[in-house]
Every structure is written in structure tokens, then in C-alpha cells.
Amino acid sequence: MVSTANQIPRSADVVVVGSGHNGLVAAAYLARAGLDVVVVEAHSTPGGMTSTNPMAPEAPEYMINEASIQASLFRTTNIDEELGLSKRFGLRQTVIDPAHFQLAADGSSLGLWRDPRKTAEELRYFSKKDAEALLDLYRVIDAAVEIGLPAMQTNITRPELVKVMKSVKAVVKNRKELSAIGRWMASSQAEAIEESFEHDMIRAPLLTSLPFMPFDADLSGWSLIYLGVLSRYGVAMFHGGTGSLPKALIASLESDGGKVITSAPVEQLLMDGDRVTGVRIAGGREIRARRGVLTACSPKTTLTRLLPSGVLPPKLRNRVDHIPTKKRGITDYKLNIALSGRIKMTKHEKWRGDGIDLRLACNCFHTYEEALEAAKACVRGEVPEQIPGLAQVTTAFDPSMAPPGCDTFWYWSGLTPGVPRLEWPEAKKLITERVIRDAEQYYEGVESLEVARRDLAQPDLEERFWAIDGSVYHVDPTITRFGPRKPAPGFAGYRTPVPGLFLTGSGTHPVAGISGMPGQNAAKTMIKLFKAEDSGGRAHLLKARREQERGIEDIETAGTGDSPYKFTALR
Structure with missing residues (x-):
């Protein structure tokens, strides 16, 4: 309790x-x-x-x-199993598939499925060339995930041997992809996208949903590794929020x-x-x-x-x-809207005709060029005319989170100015107005059914989550x-x-x-x-202190003796 x-x-x-x-x-x-x-x-x-x-x-x-x-990387771990979160403590999660859609103004859409082949099949409608390029890129990224994930699951300065060996085996297994991985990782995000794809329906979501580094910065291509996590592990949501x-x-x-x-x-x-x-x-x-x-x-x-x-x-x-x-020029923004009724996506659902509830996924609806221009505007300190981001209707997944017959709308953007020329209250007002204006074209009712909103710009994120600069x-x-x-x-x-x-x-x-x-x-x-301290006693602690004074972060364990603090082994 x-x-x-x-x-x-x-x-x-x-x-x-x-x-x-x-x-x-x-x-x-x-x-x-x-x-x-x-x-x-x-x-x-x-x-x-x-x-x-x-x-x-x-x-x-x-x-x-x-x-x-949305939870993706959580599914790459054994935390749920080791802590008994699902078996003993009621955690429930469901994979959302497709996890994302790119929505176009004419009603068309592209689903980003867990199975890359299904995504490629949809992409063929827009570009056969891009469909083949997508499968090639997935092969390279999947190899990168297999190589890199073990290093993520251990202490980076003192890695576990078993994790190191797992990465080494993955390198050997995927050795034919190493040069392609190197080229992809070294390129900028924009360069990697434009080299592989020609159509906006696949270009746009790979930019809008992954604004980590400046899009034209060398080595920002790594952000596309998310595709490998999506395909290997799927993206889930938790029941009950x-x-x-x-x-x-x-x-x-x-x-x-x-x-x-x-x-x-x-x-x-x-x-x-x-x-x-x-x-x-x-x-x-x-x-x-x-x-x-x-x-x-x-x-x-x-x-x-x-x-x-x-x-x-x-x-x-x-x-x-x-x-x-906040040295990237861009920062984050978050919006929740409570609605008095149900959001509709009539035009896009009619175009697909497959009965999928498009409200379930986290979706993008801005173009590739709009995302590029938004990033440039942010660096200049301007509020972009369009605020690209991810939209989702949370109650489509869990209706219990709102009164019967009502929805909640969730929106996140990583493309708002880090240091706006306007004062933040004015900048936030403008950002929110533009997000709602554009969202209404795809999520019918976001504007007309609004009961209340909560928008969090950089200063609000810092205050709410105790994160410097709202990062x-x-x-x-x-x-x-x-x-x-x-x-x-x-x-x-x-x-x-x-x-x-x-x-x-x-x-x-x-x-x-x-x-x-x-x-x-x-x-x-x-x-x-702590185990080393318990077995190493004063000799360990003295050595740790000497190395701390030299500014060394990786303190070796040594010595014998007893510590006044004991605890049971990890069960």
C-alpha cells in the first residue's frame, strides 16, 4: 500500500x-x-x-x-517473468498490431505491422520499389538488434560475460550484414530514409515518430532500429492504462x-x-x-x-x-483531451475497408516535408505551422478509462521548439491550437467534442516529472x-x-x-x-575510496573480512 x-x-x-x-x-x-x-x-x-x-x-x-x-522495449526483457508481474500481480498487456499507421489527407493509410512482409504488402500499393527496399532494410536492422540488444541488457562499463558472448555470436551470425549496418548507422536519419524510399507514406512515419537527433546529423540513422524492435517483439499496451x-x-x-x-x-x-x-x-x-x-x-x-x-x-x-x-533545438509536448463522445475516422476506415479500428494504434498524419520543416522551424525558435507527432485514442483500447460512450485523445510530439522566441504560455497556446486543428481532419470530434484538455509543454513537463528542461x-x-x-x-x-x-x-x-x-x-x-562489500569488508571499502578519489568509476572489489550489513542472495 x-x-x-x-x-x-x-x-x-x-x-x-x-x-x-x-x-x-x-x-x-x-x-x-x-x-x-x-x-x-x-x-x-x-x-x-x-x-x-x-x-x-x-x-x-x-x-x-x-x-x-506504448511499451516495446519492455517486451525485450525478462523483468515481467522474474518479478512475476503478470503471473502474480495482475499485469496484462496486449500487442497492438499494426502498432502505427501513416494517414494521408486523401483517406489512404499504411499500416506498420509487426510482420514486415505485411507492411511491405501494403506499401506495394504506393511503391513496389519501396516495398522491396523495406524488406532489405528490415533484414539489416534485425541483425543490428540481435547484435546490440545484449549490450543494452547489462552494465555497459562492466558487462556480463554471457551478454558479451551473445553479442559476439550475433556478429558472427550476421557478418554478411556488418557493412550495411555500418553504412546505415553512420548516415543521417534523413539520408537513410531517402536512400531507401521514394514515397511519402513510408518516409513520413520514419521521421515523425523518431525525432531523437537532428534529422540531418551524421549517426542519427540509428533511430530506425526501432523497426527491428517492432518486428521482433511487438509493441504492447497495458490494460488499465x-x-x-x-x-x-x-x-x-x-x-x-x-x-x-x-x-x-x-x-x-x-x-x-x-x-x-x-x-x-x-x-x-x-x-x-x-x-x-x-x-x-x-x-x-x-x-x-x-x-x-x-x-x-x-x-x-x-x-x-x-x-x-536541450541542445537538439527540439523538445517534447504532450496533450490529453477528454471528449463527450466517440471519435470517428470514417474516411480512413472506408478507404481500408478491412474493419481495423485505426484509433488503436499510435498514428502519424503529417508529411515527410512537414516534419523536416518543423524541425528547422524549432531550431530557429519558431512554433512550426504543423506539429508532427503521434496520435492515439486510448479508450479504443480500454473503454473503462472514460464515461460510457466517451473517448480520450492522446498526442505526443518531439518537434516543438526547445527555446521558443515567444514566451512559453503563448508558444504552448499556439502549439495546442495547431495540433487540434490538424488532428480534427483525421480524428473527427477532437475539436467539437472537447470537454477538457491538458497540454504539457517543456516547462510543464519539467514541473510535473522533475525532469530538467522537460526532457x-x-x-x-x-x-x-x-x-x-x-x-x-x-x-x-x-x-x-x-x-x-x-x-x-x-x-x-x-x-x-x-x-x-x-x-x-x-x-x-x-x-x-553489496555482496563484494559483505565479503570484502574494510579492505574493499578503502580501495573503493582511493579509486573514487582518482575519479575512477569502475571500482574493483577486493579483500576479505566482514561487513556490518548483510542481506540474502537474489532469490
Whole structure:
């Protein structure tokens, strides 16, 4: 049972800051290993960017997914199985197939199916050449996923041997595709798309739905790897809303004695000498952490706002000050609309004639050129005339999230200006007006049936989710900020140079989105370290401190003896 701030315990083995799904995944694994774990959450409800809550005060009878909605990378992990989320704690998910449609103004559409052959078959209507090129690209991307996924599922600075060997075997198996993978990964996103495809119906969704790096930046072609995840694992939604995932994780955590405390924003990390030993909650209450503190919020928030000034040496402090959070020129925007009736997509459903409910998928409806122009406008600080993004009718999947006969509309865009020339209130108003104007042409009723709306631009995302600069990624998703440089050199691998302080969340390896991998990897890293401390005693701790002073992130374990803190092995 989630507790409020008036029930804060005085101590725990591990304090986790932030109840987003990565923080909860880590907490559940740590509690399962026998540790006393407390999760503290600033907001009044848990879940972070995977929250599902009433749309209060605007329309409290409607439930909305406040940020994330589709889960793809989560399905690449064994978290569900290991924590018993489906078998024991009620998590239910259904693969949405097609996961996406590209909608055209004339009523035509292209479904992006889990099976690439089905997508290619639809694409042949628009371009036979593109259909064949799509299958060629899928073959290359599928090989890249097989090679790269094992590295995502482990500590990037101290990878598990079994994961390394799995990647090596995949390299050998896919050796004929290596040169093609290299060319694709090195190219810009726009270059990779234009080299393979000629028709807007396939070009547009590969740009609009994946705005991670500037579209013309070298190495931004990697973003198309999402196609491989889509085909291998499928994209799912959780019954009861995205918040069903944190709900199941909390049930798992509590079954092993863990706790979640809401309405408990952390003001500062507590120090004992050079070691982090707890947290101070707003209002002055403190929780002591016997083994460590794990933060699942933005790493820049942790290292520049929560960690006391002067703890990091100047060189390391300079690195964290330069963690990029809005250097791409583009930023994110989120819109939920409560409706008094049902959205229709008559023109597009009639064109297809196959009975598919187009409202289920996350869909794009802007052209390739509109997406390119939107990105350029954002860099200039302008609100684009069109705001390309992803649209979805959540109640098409789960009608229980609104009153009978009513719908909710969800929209996300990564193509709004990072630093607008207008003041944010005016910029947000303009963005929302343009999103609704364009959406009404495809989702009939979005404008005319509106009961209430909640639109979140960059400042709103920062306030709601405690993410610096409103970055849903926590760290700009540029290729140079992956692996051992994520979030900054010296801070990868979930351990920090500050003893007792650990990082997880979207700003740590491997990626943002609903995956849980950062939380799983962080927990395994901590458990391994704590076991080494328990067997290594003072010799280990002294060596760790010496290496920390030299700014080395990968602290070796050594020595023999006893530690005052013991816990059971991972069950």
C-alpha cells in the first residue's frame, strides 16, 4: 500500500528517489534480494512518466496516461517473468498490431505491422520499389538488434560475460550484414530514409515518430532500429492504462517488504564524510540509507541539485554541468483531451475497408516535408505551422478509462521548439491550437467534442516529472551520449564516483522509453557491489575510496573480512 509523507521511515538499506518504472524495477529487485527498500516520490501518485491518473481537476471522471503509452522495449526483457508481474500481480498487456499507421489527407493509410512482409504488402500499393527496399532494410536492422540488444541488457562499463558472448555470436551470425549496418548507422536519419524510399507514406512515419537527433546529423540513422524492435517483439499496451505497470511493480516490491512514499520530494542528499548516507525530504524529515541511495530522476537533477555543492571535484562537476538536456533545438509536448463522445475516422476506415479500428494504434498524419520543416522551424525558435507527432485514442483500447460512450485523445510530439522566441504560455497556446486543428481532419470530434484538455509543454513537463528542461529522455538522445558516456564520462555503469550514490532511469544506459532495463541493470550492479562489500569488508571499502578519489568509476572489489550489513542472495 502506497504511503504518504507523514509515514516516512527513519532508515532503510536503500532509498530510491523517484517512482518511475525504472526506479520501481530497481526497488523490486533490491527488495527481492532481501534489502529493506524505501521509494520516495515527489508527486502525490507514483509512476512518473508511466502514470495513469484521473484528469483532475479538468475532468476527473476520465483516466489519462500522463506521458508514455506504448511499451516495446519492455517486451525485450525478462523483468515481467522474474518479478512475476503478470503471473502474480495482475499485469496484462496486449500487442497492438499494426502498432502505427501513416494517414494521408486523401483517406489512404499504411499500416506498420509487426510482420514486415505485411507492411511491405501494403506499401506495394504506393511503391513496389519501396516495398522491396523495406524488406532489405528490415533484414539489416534485425541483425543490428540481435547484435546490440545484449549490450543494452547489462552494465555497459562492466558487462556480463554471457551478454558479451551473445553479442559476439550475433556478429558472427550476421557478418554478411556488418557493412550495411555500418553504412546505415553512420548516415543521417534523413539520408537513410531517402536512400531507401521514394514515397511519402513510408518516409513520413520514419521521421515523425523518431525525432531523437537532428534529422540531418551524421549517426542519427540509428533511430530506425526501432523497426527491428517492432518486428521482433511487438509493441504492447497495458490494460488499465500505462499506470498498470508501476502498480504491478509496487505490488511486487511490497510483497518483499518494500515501501513507496508519495508527496515526498527530496531536497538534498545527506553526506557522512564523502559518502551519501540518506536523503532529506521537503519539510526537514530525513531517511538514512545504510547501503546506498539510488536516484531514478534526471541524473543532472541528482548531480547538480540534490548532491551538496563541493562534493564532486571540479573536473567531474564540469562534466555533469554539461550533460545535454536541450541542445537538439527540439523538445517534447504532450496533450490529453477528454471528449463527450466517440471519435470517428470514417474516411480512413472506408478507404481500408478491412474493419481495423485505426484509433488503436499510435498514428502519424503529417508529411515527410512537414516534419523536416518543423524541425528547422524549432531550431530557429519558431512554433512550426504543423506539429508532427503521434496520435492515439486510448479508450479504443480500454473503454473503462472514460464515461460510457466517451473517448480520450492522446498526442505526443518531439518537434516543438526547445527555446521558443515567444514566451512559453503563448508558444504552448499556439502549439495546442495547431495540433487540434490538424488532428480534427483525421480524428473527427477532437475539436467539437472537447470537454477538457491538458497540454504539457517543456516547462510543464519539467514541473510535473522533475525532469530538467522537460526532457523526457533526461539526457539528449544523441549517439555520443550512449554507452560509457551516458549520462557523462565517469558516471556510466549506474555507480557514481561518490560512494553510496547510484543512478538509474531514462538518463542512464541504455535508453529511455518503457523498458525497465536501466532499473534492472542498476539493481544487479548494486547487488553485486553489496555482496563484494559483505565479503570484502574494510579492505574493499578503502580501495573503493582511493579509486573514487582518482575519479575512477569502475571500482574493483577486493579483500576479505566482514561487513556490518548483510542481506540474502537474489532469490
